Amino acid sequence: MFSAFTNSLKIPELRSRIFYTLALLFVARVAAHIPLPGIDPHPLQEFFKDQTASGGGALVGLYNMFTGGALIKGAIAALGIMPYISASIIFQLMTAVVPALSRLQQEGDVGRQKLTQYTRYATVLICIVQGALLILALENPGRLFPGYDLNTYGPIVMVGKLGFLITSVIFLTAGTMLLMWLGEQITQRGIGNGVSLLITVGILADLPGAATTTYQLFFAPIGVASLGLPQGIVMVLLFLLVTMGIIMVVQGQRKIPVQYAKRVVGNKVMGGQSSFLPLKVNYSGVMPVIFASAILLFPQQIFSQVGAAFNLKFLIDFSQNLLRGHWTYYAIYTSLILFFSYFWVSVMFKPVQIADDLKKYGGYIPGVRPGEPTAKFLDFIMTRLTLAGSVFLTIIAVMPDVLLFELAVPQRIAIFFGGTGMLITVGVILDTMRQVETFLLQRHYDGFLKKGRVRARSTKQSMTGDALSTESVMKLALPMLVIFFIGLAAWAIRNFAL
Numbered sequence: 001m002f003s004a005f006t007n008s009l010k011i012p013e014l015r016s017r018i019f020y021t022l023a024l025l026f027v028a029r030v031a032a033h034i035p036l037p038g039i040d041p042h043p044l045q046e047f048f049k050d051q052t053a054s055g056g057g058a059l060v061g062l063y064n065m066f067t068g069g070a071l072i073k074g075a076i077a078a079l080g081i082m083p084y085i086s087a088s089i090i091f092q093l094m095t096a097v098v099p100a101l102s103r104l105q106q107e108g109d110v111g112r113q114k115l116t117q118y119t120r121y122a123t124v125l126i127c128i129v130q131g132a133l134l135i136l137a138l139e140n141p142g143r144l145f146p147g148y149d150l151n152t153y154g155p156i157v158m159v160g161k162l163g164f165l166i167t168s169v170i171f172l173t174a175g176t177m178l179l180m181w182l183g184e185q186i187t188q189r190g191i192g193n194g195v196s197l198l199i200t201v202g203i204l205a206d207l208p209g210a211a212t213t214t215y216q217l218f219f220a221p222i223g224v225a226s227l228g229l230p231q232g233i234v235m236v237l238l239f240l241l242v243t244m245g246i247i248m249v250v251q252g253q254r255k256i257p258v259q260y261a262k263r264v265v266g267n268k269v270m271g272g273q274s275s276f277l278p279l280k281v282n283y284s285g286v287m288p289v290i291f292a293s294a295i296l297l298f299p300q301q302i303f304s305q306v307g308a309a310f311n312l313k314f315l316i317d318f319s320q321n322l323l324r325g326h327w328t329y330y331a332i333y334t335s336l337i338l339f340f341s342y343f344w345v346s347v348m349f350k351p352v353q354i355a356d357d358l359k360k361y362g363g364y365i366p367g368v369r370p371g372e373p374t375a376k377f378l379d380f381i382m383t384r385l386t387l388a389g390s391v392f393l394t395i396i397a398v399m400p401d402v403l404l405f406e407l408a409v410p411q412r413i414a415i416f417f418g419g420t421g422m423l424i425t426v427g428v429i430l431d432t433m434r435q436v437e438t439f440l441l442q443r444h445y446d447g448f449l450k451k452g453r454v455r456a457r458s459t460k461q462s463m464t465g466d467a468l469s470t471e472s473v474m475k476l477a478l479p480m481l482v483i484f485f486i487g488l489a490a491w492a493i494r495n496f497a498l
Contacts, residue, residue, distance in 0.1 A: 008436055008439070008440060011439060011440070011443050013439070014436070014439045014440075014443075017189065017190050017191045017439075018190075018191055020186075020189055020190045021186050021190035021191050021192065021197070024182045024185060024190065024194075025182075025186075025197065025198070025201050028068075028077070028178075028198055028201070029201065029205070031070075031075065031076055031077040031175055031179065032067065032068045032069060032070035032073065032075050032205075033070075033073060033075055034075055034076050034077075035073060035074045035075055035076075036075065036076060036078070036168055036171055036172075037164075037167070037171075038157060038158050038159040038164050039074035039138070039156060039157060039158070039168075040074070040154075040155070040156055040157075040158050041072060041156070043141075043153040043154045043155070044072050044074065044138075044141070044153075044156050045072050045073075046153055047141075047148050047153050048072045065202065065203055065206070065415065065420075067079070067080030067082070067202060068080070068198075068201065068202025068203070069202070069205055070202075074138075074156070075175070076171045076172065076174065076175035077175040077176070077178070077179060078134065078172060078175070079130055079131060079134070079172050079173075079176045080176070080179065080199075080202070081176065081179045081180065081183060081195055081198050081199060083123050083126040083127045083130060083176050084119070084120075084123045084179070084180045084183075085195065087119045087120075087122035087123045087126055088119055089287070090122065091115060091118060091122070092347075092348075093347060095115075096347045096348075101115065120180070123176065123177070124173060124177070127169075127173040127176045127177070128173060130172075131168065131169040132165065132169050134172070135157070135165050135169065136165070138156045138157050139156075139157045139160060141153075179198055180195075182194065182198065183195035183197070183198050186198075191432060191435055191436060192428065192431060192435055193428065193431060193432075196424070196427075196431070197428060197432070199428070200425050200428040203421045203424065203425055204425065206412065206415075207416070209412060210412050210413050210415075210416055213410050213412050213413055214413055217410065217413070218231075218232055235409075235417075238417060239416070239417055242399060242417055242418050242422065243422075243426065245392075245396075246396060246418075246422060246426045246427075247426060247430065249281055249282050249392045250282060250426060250427050250430060251430065252281035252282070253278040253279060253280055253281065254278070254279045254281065254381060254385055255276040255277070255278055255279075256276060256277040256278075256279060256365060256378070256381065257274065257275075257276050257277075257365065257366055258274070258275045258276055258277050258358065258363045258364070258365060259274050259275075259363065259364055259365075259366055260273055260274075260275065260361070260362050260363045261362040261363075261364070275363075277354070277358075277365075277378075279378075279381060279382060279385055280385070280389075281385050281388055281389050281392075282389040282392060282393065283344070283345050283348070283349060283382070283385065283386065283389060284340070284344035284345055284348075284386070284389065284390075284393075285423075285427070286393075286420055286423040286424055286427070287340065287344055288338075288339075288340035288344060288390065288393055289337060289393055289396075289397045289420050289423070291336070291340045292333055292336035292337045292340060292397075293333075293420070295336060296322065296329065296333060296336065299319075299322060300319050300322040300323065303315045303316075303319035303322070304319035304320075307319060324401055324404075324405070325405045330398060330401075333394075333397070334394050334398075337390055337393050337394050337397065338387075338394075341386050341389060341393065342383075342386055342390075345382060345386050349382055351375040351376075351378035351379045352372075352375045354375070354378060355370070355371060355372070355374040355375040355378065356371075358370065358374060359371060359374075365377065393423075395418075396418045396419065396422065396423060397418065397419055397420070398418075399417055399418030399419065400414040400415050400417055400418050400419045401414075
């Protein structure tokens with residue numbers, strides 16, 4: 001595997017793509033550390049630290065994880081890339097119910113470009129709304145962060161004018177649009193999916209802090225409670241098992257055999273080959289976990305506020321049962337994951353269209369009649385696979401809470417033993433490694449797996465896609481340095497100015 005990383009730097013096209021990707025990821029990380037003018041992030045950081053220590057702040061921690069820590073730093077990229085992802089999901093779901101968008105999706109590149117343009121417009125609108133709500137909430141933090149006390153932590157917004165609201169919304173929108181552009185550039189000219197890489201790097205940004213916390217957990221000073229060697233070995237084994245399980249299920253497929261009928265074209269017999277139709281075990285990915293986590297937050301806040309306003313004890317008690325650590329929360333959480341898993345598959349997986357395409361090209365599943373019986377067969381198989389995938393998602397999503405509440409593992413460490421962040425990280429790393437391996441195999445190098453070596457390949461075979469030259473990559477040095485020194489100056493002014 002290490003030789004594969006070494007070989008990836010020997011190919012000029014692949015090397016330039018890797019350096020280009022790293023350069024743009026560096027720019028994204030700088031944007032996550034440039035604070036908004038008029039924001040004092042230290043009170044929010046202290047509050048978040050206390051919430052993390054007590055196991056609270058689930059949604060704030062989840063959103064802060066997706067933004068790579070930019071939210072609690074009050075940075076210009078505090079909204080992260082999530083508005084763009086939200087707009088993309090909205091249009092993906094709308095293409096299934098709006099005929100006009102469905103026709104655009106079927107028009108090829110022109111239609112996809114139109115959908116991309118509409119997605120960008122929707123991203124700007126979402127950024128304006130979310131940015132304004134975020135700034136208004138930071139002026140009164142108790143609304144967004146339950147338990148925040150101004151007397152204890154202090155104000156976050158240092159100025160309270162309309163101009164500050166307008167400029168802050170513009171900065172937040174520009175930060176998200178910058179991240180969106182960086183993600184698209186990485187996808188086109190770099191390695192991997194740009195948007196997914198931005199989220200993954202943001203998640204892994206807290207890895208050094210988690211490693212430090214882990215070290216302090218096992219090597220605490222004398223007189224402070226710490227874990228011993230057996231607990232450390234169990235944690236390492238559990239981490240490896242969870243990672244292996246995620247890899248197995250993410251890559252798991254049910255291969256449906258497909259046979260293509262023979263056709264006589266002139267004097268030649270075409271077709272007759274066998275193939276297979278891959279059906280993923282975890283077809284919906286991490287989306288059911290995200291939807292379930294977001295939806296569970298609102299009933300808890302609504303019941304808590306209504307119960308406190310009208311002095312209704314049963315509503316207050318019920319709202320407390322919807323917090324992490326209570327069986328009611330996990331029962332509803334599991335049901336929502338199961339529901340959204342089937343909902344996502346019903347929207348995205350089209351067995352009737354797949355059956356029609358197989359029939360059109362002369363393909364059929366052995367033992368199943370073409371047409372409607374094939375659609376029913378695929379729907380039956382996908383229903384069973386979705387059940388297995390949703391059970392797996394539930395186990396992975398609940399794993400950090402088990403470590404947090406049952407084994408008293410700090411939340412900063414527990415999030416790397418499962419949950420949304422671990423699912424995204426493993427999936428993106430696997431996809432990026434797959435793309436790098438494709439480049440290596442095209443140049444007659446061994447990939448990450450020895451059995452993946454491709455023989456009898458022509459050495460003159462060119463790389464696919466537009467690759468940047470080394471000179472183009474080096475041209476990024478000047479703007480990178482400028483952005484770096486701007487961020488460094490902003491940090492110095494923020495921490496050392498009188």
